Amino acid sequence: MSDALLSVRDLHxxxxxxxxxxxxxxxxxxxxxxxxxxxxxxxxxSGKSTLAGSILRLLPYGTDIEGQVxxxxxxxxxxxxxxxxxxxxxxxAIVFQGALHALNPVLTVGDQISEPMLVxxxxxxxxxxxxxxxxxxxxxxxxxxxxxxxxxxxxxxxRQRVLIxxxxxxxxxxxxxxxxxxxxxxMVQAQVLALLADLKREHDLTLVxxxxxxxxxxxxxxxxxxxxxxxxxxxxxxxxxxxxxxxPYTRGLAAAFPTIGxxxxxxxxxxxxxxxxxxxxxxxxCPFHPRCPLAQDACMTxxxxxxxxxxxxxxxxxxx
Amino acid sequence: xxxxxxxxxxxxIALAAPLLADIRELNPVFARAQxxxxxxxxxxxxxxxxxxIRRSVWAQFVWGSRVSLFVGLAATVxxxxxxxxxxxxxxxxxxxxxxxxxxxxxxxxxxxxxPLAIVLASILGRSIWNIIxxxxxxxxxxxxxxxxxxxxxxxxxxxxxxxxxxxxxxxHIVSRHILPNVSGLILANATLAVPIxxxxxxxxxxxxxxxxxxxxxxxxxxxxxxxxAMIRNAWWYFLPAGIGILVVVxxxxxxxxxLEEIANPRxxxxx
Amino acid sequence: xxPGVSPLVEVEDLYVHFGAARAVDGAYLQVxxxxxxxxxxxxxSGKTTLIRAVQGLQKPTSGEIRLEGKTQADHHDPRVQMVFQDPTxxxxxxxxxxxxxxxxxxxxxxxxxxxxxxxEALSRAGLRPPEVFMPxxxxxxxxxxRQRVVIxxxxxxxxxxxLADEPVASLDASIRGEILGLMRTLVDQTxxxxxxxxxxxxxxxxxxDRVAVMYLGxxxxxxQTEELLNAPQHPYTKALLSVVPETKEMEQQILRGEIxxxxxxxxxCRFHPRCPLLQSGTLSEATASRCVAxxxxxxxxxxxxxxxxxxxxxxxxxxxxx
Numbered sequence: 024m025s026d027a028l029l030s031v032r033d034l035h036x037x038x039x040x041x042x043x044x045x046x047x048x049x050x051x052x053x054x055x056x057x058x059x060x061x062x063x064x065x066x067x068x069s070g071k072s073t074l075a076g077s078i079l080r081l082l083p084y085g086t087d088i089e090g091q092v093x094x095x096x097x098x099x100x101x102x103x104x105x106x107x108x109x110x111x112x113x114x115x116a117i118v119f120q121g122a123l124h125a126l127n128p129v130l131t132v133g134d135q136i137s138e139p140m141l142v143x144x145x146x147x148x149x150x151x152x153x154x155x156x157x158x159x160x161x162x163x164x165x166x167x168x169x170x171x172x173x174x175x176x177x178x179x180x181x182r183q184r185v186l187i188x189x190x191x192x193x194x195x196x197x198x199x200x201x202x203x204x205x206x207x208x209x210m211v212q213a214q215v216l217a218l219l220a221d222l223k224r225e226h227d228l229t230l231v232x233x234x235x236x237x238x239x240x241x242x243x244x245x246x247x248x249x250x251x252x253x254x255x256x257x258x259x260x261x262x263x264x265x266x267x268x269x270x271p272y273t274r275g276l277a278a279a280f281p282t283i284g285x286x287x288x289x290x291x292x293x294x295x296x297x298x299x300x301x302x303x304x305x306x307x308x309c310p311f312h313p314r315c316p317l318a319q320d321a322c323m324t325x326x327x328x329x330x331x332x333x334x335x336x337x338x339x340x341x342x343x
Numbered sequence: 344x345x346x347x348x349x350x351x352x353x354x355x356i357a358l359a360a361p362l363l364a365d366i367r368e369l370n371p372v373f374a375r376a377q378x379x380x381x382x383x384x385x386x387x388x389x390x391x392x393x394x395x396i397r398r399s400v401w402a403q404f405v406w407g408s409r410v411s412l413f414v415g416l417a418a419t420v421x422x423x424x425x426x427x428x429x430x431x432x433x434x435x436x437x438x439x440x441x442x443x444x445x446x447x448x449x450x451x452x453x454x455x456x457x458p459l460a461i462v463l464a465s466i467l468g469r470s471i472w473n474i475i476x477x478x479x480x481x482x483x484x485x486x487x488x489x490x491x492x493x494x495x496x497x498x499x500x501x502x503x504x505x506x507x508x509x510x511x512x513x514x515h516i517v518s519r520h521i522l523p524n525v526s527g528l529i530l531a532n533a534t535l536a537v538p539i540x541x542x543x544x545x546x547x548x549x550x551x552x553x554x555x556x557x558x559x560x561x562x563x564x565x566x567x568x569x570x571x572a573m574i575r576n577a578w579w580y581f582l583p584a585g586i587g588i589l590v591v592v593x594x595x596x597x598x599x600x601x602l603e604e605i606a607n608p609r610x611x612x613x614x
Numbered sequence: 615x616x617p618g619v620s621p622l623v624e625v626e627d628l629y630v631h632f633g634a635a636r637a638v639d640g641a642y643l644q645v646x647x648x649x650x651x652x653x654x655x656x657x658x659s660g661k662t663t664l665i666r667a668v669q670g671l672q673k674p675t676s677g678e679i680r681l682e683g684k685t686q687a688d689h690h691d692p693r694v695q696m697v698f699q700d701p702t703x704x705x706x707x708x709x710x711x712x713x714x715x716x717x718x719x720x721x722x723x724x725x726x727x728x729x730x731x732x733x734e735a736l737s738r739a740g741l742r743p744p745e746v747f748m749p750x751x752x753x754x755x756x757x758x759x760r761q762r763v764v765i766x767x768x769x770x771x772x773x774x775x776x777l778a779d780e781p782v783a784s785l786d787a788s789i790r791g792e793i794l795g796l797m798r799t800l801v802d803q804t805x806x807x808x809x810x811x812x813x814x815x816x817x818x819x820x821x822x823d824r825v826a827v828m829y830l831g832x833x834x835x836x837x838q839t840e841e842l843l844n845a846p847q848h849p850y851t852k853a854l855l856s857v858v859p860e861t862k863e864m865e866q867q868i869l870r871g872e873i874x875x876x877x878x879x880x881x882x883c884r885f886h887p888r889c890p891l892l893q894s895g896t897l898s899e900a901t902a903s904r905c906v907a908x909x910x911x912x913x914x915x916x917x918x919x920x921x922x923x924x925x926x927x928x929x930x931x932x933x934x935x936x
Contacts, residue, residue, distance in 0.1 A: 066786040067757075179657075180872055208656035209813055213857035213868045235787050238859035272788070279787040282860045283819045283843050290798065292820040294791020298756040314788075501703035505764075508669050509718040509771070510690040519717075523708045 027054040027093075028229045029078065029115075029197055034090035036073050036082065044087070045303045047073040049253035051090075057196070060223065060230040062240030062261060064276070065250035066299045071233050074250070075201045078231070079111050095196055112139045115197035116190035120205055121183030126174040132185050133170030136160070139192040159188040162225075163218060180211035187218065191226070198223075199231045204239060216243055237273075238280040241265045249273045252300050252310035255329065259336030269338035272311050309340075317342060346597030353591050357408040369406060369558050371396040385579050392579035395570040403558050404583045410559035411588070414475055415541035421479025422540065423533045426486025431525070433487065434494025435517055445491075448484035456481055460543070464552040471554045478543050486532055490525060497524045527605070534599035538592035545588055560584035620683065622647045622775055622807050623668065623694075626915050628677035630663050634877040637663040638674075639831030642915040643809075645775065650801060650808040652818035652839070654854075655828035658873040661811045664828070665777045668809070669696050682774075692722055695768035699780040701760035705752040711736075712748035715767045722771070735770035738803075739763070740796055758789040762796070769800065776800075778810040782817065794821050815858050819843055824918065827851050830873060830884045832912045837919040847921040847930075849891040882906045883924065891925060901925050 036048040048070040055061050065071035076082045078092055080099055092099040095114045102110065116139075119125040127135060136159060137152035139145075146152045157167050163184040174182060183203060190198055200219065204212040216239065223230055232243050240247050241261045248258040249270065257270040268274040275295035281288035297314040300306060306313050312322040321341055332338040367373045379397035380388060391400040433444040460477050467473040497503065498521070506516050547553055548561025549568070567573070567581040621644040630638040638660040645651050655661040666672035668679055670690040679686045681693060695718075698704040705714055715732045718724075724731075736744035739762040752760055761781065768776060781797065782790040798821050800806050812818065818825050818839060826836040827848065835848040846852045853867040869888045874880060880887050886905045891897065897905070904924045913920045921927070 066788060178872055208873075209815075209854055209857055210656060210869050211872060213866065217866075217868055236859075237787070242859045275791075276788050279790045279816075280860050281816045281819055283815060283855065283858065288820060289840070290821065292791040292794035292798065294793075294795070295788040296792060298758055298789060299786050501698055501700055502706040504671060505696070505698060505704045505767075506706075506717065506721075508671055508690060508696045509767075510692060510721045511717075512721075515721055519709075520706055524706070 026056055028057040028059075028095060029055040029231070030091070030093040031074075031078070032091040032093075034074070034077060034092065035088070036070070036077055037087040038073075038083070039085055039087070040303075042303060046305075047253055047302050048077065051250075051253075051255055053248060053255065053258070055197075055229055055231065057229055058227055059246065060232065060244040062244035062247040063231065063233045063250060064235065064237050064240055064247060065233075066235050066276075068252065068299045068301050069250040070253040070302070071250050072201060075117065075199050075231070075233050078197075078199060079115055079117060080107060081117070109143075112190075112195060113143055113145070113193045114195060115199060116193070116195040118183075118186050118190045118198060118200045118203050120202045121179055121186050122206065123174060123182070125186060126182060128174055131171050131173055132177065133157075133160075136170070136185065136189045136192055139189065143193050145193045155192075156188075159191055160185075162191070162222070163188045164214075178211075179207055180214065183207060183211075183215050184218065187215075187222070191222065194226070195228070197229045197231065199233070201233045202235070203232075205234060205236070212239070219243065236280070237265055237276055249276065252305055253302060254310075254339065256311070256340070257332075257336075257338040258329070259333065263333070263336065269332035269336065269343050270311075270340050271315050271317050271342075273338075275314075275316075346594040346601070349590055349594035350598065353408060353412065353587075353594070356405055357412050365402065366406060369398055369402055371398055374398045382575060382577055384577070391583055392577070394566065394577075394580050395572075400563075400580055400583060403563050404560075404587060407558045407560045407563055407584060408587060410471065410554075410557050411541055411544060411561070412591070414471060414478075414544045414559070415537050415591075418475045418478035418482070418540040418544065419533055419537045421475060422482040422536055423486055423529060425479060426483035427490050427525075427529050429483065430487040430490025431494055431517060431521060434491040435498060435513065435521060441491075444487070448487050451481060451484045457546070460547060461550065461552060464547060469552055469554055471557060474544055474547055474553060477547070478540050482536065482539065482543070486529075486536065489532055490529060493525050493528050494521055497521050500524075527602075531599055531602040531605075534595055534602055537599075538595040541588065541592060541595075560588050619646055621645060622682060623809070624678075624680040624915060625664070625668060626678045626680065628664065628667060628679065629675045630660070630667055630672060631675045636831050636876050636879060638667065639876075639879065640912040641677075641828070641831065641833055642912055643826060643833060644915060644918075645807050645809050647774065647807050648801060648805045649823045650798070650810065650821050652822035652825045653809060653811045653828060654813065654815060654818055654825055655811075656813055656873055658830065658876060659828040660831040660876070661828045662779060665696075665779060665809060665811050669694060669777050671696075692718070692771045693774040695771050695773040695776055697761070697764050697768055697776060697778040697781050700784050701757060701764050702752065702784075704764050705760055707752055709751075710748065711741075711750050711752070711755070711763055714752075714763060715770055718767060718771045724771075731770055732766075735766040736763075738769055738800070739766035740792075741766065757785050758793060761785060761793055765793075765796065765800075769804075772804075774807065776806055776808045778808060780812055780814075781810060783812070783814070790817075791820075797821060815843065815855065816860055826913075827854070830879055831876060832884065832922065834885065834913065834923070835921045836913055836917065837921075841919070847926045848923050849889050850885050853890060882908055883910050883922075885923075897925055901928055 032052050034048055034051045038045045038047055051074060063071045077088055088100055094110060097110060099110060133156050136156045140152045140155060146155055156170055160167060160169055165181060165184050204215050232240060234240060244261050247261040247264045248255045251272050257264060257273045264273060265277050268277055278293040295314050300310055308323040309326050312318040327339045327341045329337040329339045330343055332343040374397035379393050381393060381395060381397050383393040385392045391404060394400055429444055433441040459481055463477045464473060503516060503520055506520055545561035548559050549565045551565060553559060553562050563584040564581055572580040623645040625641055625643040628638050628641045641664055653661050663672060667674050681691055712732055715735055716728055719728055719731060733744040736747055741747045741762050782793050797808060801808060822839045825839050825842045826833045829850050835851050846855055853869050856864045856867045867890050871888060883905045886892055892902060892905050901924050910922045910924055913922050
C-alpha cells in the first residue's frame with residue numbers, strides 16, 4: 024500500500040448539467056504500484072474517461088470531486104494551482120486518442136512536444152528542447168524531420184506516436200493512456216502497443232490504460248478493472264478476467280471479442296441486450312440488473328459492493 | 344421574448360392604423376381644412392404634435408409604421424427567397440454552376456450598396472414596389488453565401504449518402520434532407536435581415552428616393568430634416584420615427600439572435 | 615462450394631481511381647445468395663470505395679459490376695441496400711423513425727400498405743412493438759436502436775444483398791453481438807446475402823461464411839472463414855491475424871510502416887516492401903526476385919479460395935487466375 028505510486032480512494036465525480044447533477048464516477052478505489060500496469064475497461068457512460076481526467080484534475084470547472092487521489096505521495100485533489108501544475112506532466116501525463124483535434128493544427132509537431140518541456144522548465148533553452156524533442160521522436164519511431172510537420176500532414180498512427188512523445192516530454196512517473204489505439208488500424212494498433220510496452224520497460228513507467236477494447240488490455244496490462252455505471256464491477260489479472268469472468272457484465276463484454284479459432288463463437292455472435300446505462304438515469308439496485316441474464320430479486324434493491332472472487336480478484340455481484 | 348413583445352406592439356399599431364389615426368390627417372389639404380396649427384408640439388396638439396404643413400405627426404407615425412414594416416418584410420422575403428434558392432442550387436450542384444453563381448454574387452457584394460441602390464431607384468422610379476425590388480436584388484448575396492456554406496456541410500452528412508443509396512434523386516434530397524436542415528439558418532438569417540431592410544428603406548427614403556405618395560418613417564425623417572425640424576427643435580417631429588425604427592430593429596435583432604442560438608446547436612448536434 | 619448456383623453479385627476488374635490515387639486497382643469479387651462475405655482490410659485498402667461502387671454511390675473508373683447476371687447501370691438498384699458505419703450520422707435528425715424507414719418506399723413509389731411494411735421491417739429489426747418507435751426522433755433512441763433503424767430502412771426494401779460498412783464499429787462493444795446476431799438471423803430467414811466490410815477479424819469469425827482480404831486496392835486472399843482464419847496463406851493475412859489480440863498461439867508479426875499511399879503503389883507484388891516472408895530470407899532467389907519484380911495479379915473472379923502470392927502459388931501450383 025505504501026509503495027503505491029497511484030492511490031485512488033472512494034472517488035466520486037459529479038458533473039453539473041442543465042438537467043441536474045450527473046454522477047459519472049460513484050466510489051472508485053484502487054492502488055497501482057510503481058512499475059505496474061492497470062487496464063480500465065468500460066463502454067460509454069462507464070465513467071472511465073472521467074476517472075482518467077480526475078487523476079490530473081482535468082475536469083470541467085465546477086465539477087464536484089470527492090475522495091482522494093494520491094499520486095507520488097501528493098493528494099492531487101487538494102493541491103493549490105501551483106502544486107497542481109508541478110504535478111501535471113512531470114509526475115503524471117496523459118496520452119489522448121490520436122484524433123486530429125488532439126493536436127493544435129497551427130503549431131508544428133516539434134513545437135507541441137517542446138512546449139511542456141519549456142513550461143515545466145525541464146530544459147533551459149529552446150535548443151535543448153529541440154534536441155530532446157528530436158530524441159523523443161526517435162524513441163517513438165518517427166524520423167527527425169517530422170518535428171517540422173503539422174498534424175494534418177501525419178497519418179493517424181504517426182499522430183498517436185507524437186502524442187506519446189509529448190506525454191514523455193517531462194519524464195513522468197505515470198502514463199495514462201486514454202483510448203490510444205481506438206480508431207487505429209489493426210497493424211498500427213499493434214505497433215503502438217508494442218511501442219508502449221517498450222517505453223514502459225525503458226523508462227520504468229507505471230501505466231493506466233483506458234479503453235473499451237477488452238482484448239487489447241489483456242495484452243497491454245497485467246491487471247484489469249472493468250467499469251460499469253461509474254463503478255468498478257470486476258478487477259483482477261487481465262487474462263484471467265478476460266477468459267473466465269466472474270461478473271456477468273464482464274462475461275457479456277468479453278463475448279464481443281471472440282477468440283478466432285474458438286468454435287463456440289463461430290457463427291454465434293453473443294452480446295448483451297439493452298444498452299449501457301446513462302449516468303443521469305441509473306437503475307435502482309445493481310445498475311446492471313436490467314440487462315443481466317442472471318438477475319435475481321435482490322439485485323433490484325441493493326447495489327452489491329466488490330467482494331473477493333478468486334486470488335487477487337474481486338467482483339461486484341451477489342452471485343460471487 | 345422582449346423582442347417578440349415589442350414586435351407585437353408594432354404589428355398591432357401597423358395593423359390597427361385605421362383605428363388609431365385618421366388617414367386623412369396625412370393629407371395636407373385636409374390638415375389645413377381642419378385648422379391644424381403648424382409646428383405644434385404635443386402639448387398643443389396631442390398626441391405627437393404637427394409638422395410643417397400641419398399634418399398630425401401621430402398619424403404619420405402610425406401609418407408610416409405600416410409602410411416601414413411592410414417594405415421591410417417584403418424586401419426581406421424577396422432577399423431570402425433569391426438568396427436561398429441560389430445558395431441551395433449553388434451548394435448542391437457545385438461545379439461550374441456554383442462557380443458562376445458565386446462570381447455573380449461577388450459582383451453584387453463588391454459594388455458599394457448605396458450608389459447601386461440610388462442608381463437603380465432613379466432608373467426604376469420612386470414607388471414602394473421598386474424600393475422592395477431594389478433592396479431584394481442587392482441584398483441576396485450574403486444570404487446566398489451563408490446558405491450555400493450550410494448546404495455544403497449538410498451535403499456531406501451520412502444521411503444524404505443514405506438517401507442517395509435508397510435511390511433518392513436530387514429533388515428528393517434537397518427537399519427532404521437539405522432544406523429541413525438549412526431552414527433554421529434561413530429563418531434566423533431572415534429575422535436579422537428584416538431590420539437591415541427596414542433601415543435600407545429608411546435610408547433610401549431619407550435620401551429622397553422613397554415613394555412620394557406614401558408615408559414611411561424614413562420619409563418622415565427626410566421631411567423633418569429638409570424642413571428644418573432640427574433647427575426649430577421640433578423634437579416631436581423626428582424623434583418618434585427615429586425611435587420607432589430603433590426599437591423595431593432592436594426587436595428583430597433580439598429575435599434573430601435567439602433563433603440563431605436555437606438553430607445552431609441543433610444543426611451541429613450529432614447526438 | 616456452390617455448385618450450380620450463380621452468384622448474386624459479381625465485381626469484375628474494378629478500378630476506381632481518384633486522379634493518381636488508385637483506391638481500387640483491379641478487384642474481383644463474388645457474393646452468392648444466402649452467404650455472408652466479410653471483406654477485411656485496413657484503411658487505405660480500398661474496401662469502403664469498393665462497396666460504395668457496388669451500391670452505386672461511387673462511379674467506377676472502369677470495370678463491371680453485375681447483379682444477378684446483368685450489368686449495373688448508373689442508377690441504384692433496390693435489391694442492394696446499405697447499412698452504414700455511423701448510425702447516428704446516417705439518420706436525419708429531423709425525420710421521425712417512421713419517415714426514415716419509409717423513405718426508401720416513397721422514393722421508389724412502392725405499392726402496398728406503407729404502414730404495414732414499416733411495422734414489419736421495424737419488428738424484424740428487433741424494435742418491438744414498432745408503434746412505440748415510429749413517432750420517435752433519432753436522438754430519442756440509443757445507438758444500438760439507431761443501427762436497427764438503419765437495418766429496418768434497408769430491409770423494408772426486401773433486398774437480396776445487404777452491404778454493411780463496419781456495421782458495429784461505432785457501437786458499444788456489449789451490444790455488438792446482438793446486432794451481428796440480427797444480421798445472421800436475417801440471412802437465415804430471408805436468404806439475404808451480406809457483404810460486410812470490416813477491419814475486425816472477430817466479426818468475420820462471428821458471422822462470415824467466407825472472407826476476402828484486401829490490400830492496397832486488390833483482393834489478395836479469399837477463402838472459407840475457418841480455413842482462412844485458422845490457416846492463412848498470404849503473409850499479409852498471417853501478419854494481421856498474428857496481431858489480433860484475441861488470437862492465441864501465434865507469434866506476433868508486427869509489420870513495419872503503414873499501408874503505402876495509393877498514389878505510390880509499389881512495383882512487383884504490392885505487398886513486397888513489408889512482407890515478412892520476403893524479409894525472412896527463406897525464399898529461393900528465383901521466387902524472391904519474382905516478388906520484387908512481377909505483379910502476381912489480382913485474385914480471379916471465380917476463385918473461391920485463392921491467394922495472390924508467388925511463394926504460395928509456387929507451393930500450391932495455383933495461379934490466381936486459374
